[in-house]
Amino acid sequence: MNTPVDDSQSRRAESRRAPGSDELADQQRISDLVTSIMQRRAIIEQAKGMLMASHAIGEEEAFELLRQQSQRHNVKLSALAEQVVRDVVELVASRDHRADVEGVLRTAHQRVKLGSEVE
Numbered sequence: 001m002n003t004p005v006d007d008s009q010s011r012r013a014e015s016r017r018a019p020g021s022d023e024l025a026d027q028q029r030i031s032d033l034v035t036s037i038m039q040r041r042a043i044i045e046q047a048k049g050m051l052m053a054s055h056a057i058g059e060e061e062a063f064e065l066l067r068q069q070s071q072r073h074n075v076k077l078s079a080l081a082e083q084v085v086r087d088v089v090e091l092v093a094s095r096d097h098r099a100d101v102e103g104v105l106r107t108a109h110q111r112v113k114l115g116s117e118v119e
Helices: 007-016 021-055 059-072 077-094 098-111
Strands: none
Touching: 021 059, 021 077, 059 077, 077 098
């Protein structure tokens, strides 16, 4: 049989919790939220970069393309960006552009402007 708990019993139960446990739980929730936001933002940045490269456009234009598609089709921007990244990676892999990209990477140092080698 359940008996009602009075305020004094409730306060005693709360006082038995580890000191600062609520604060630690809050900090963990905030940390998890920030991590999630950063991961979504990284995916969006990857998708923007892919669009910038494939369409020869700037960062703002690439974001605008993603934003428009997201709104037009009622899909979260981060989910759309994740799908774009996945599809572009698959597309590039299927056409074996790896050698081209490796060539760009191997010779990029030759095209770096003087003075911008080290940041």
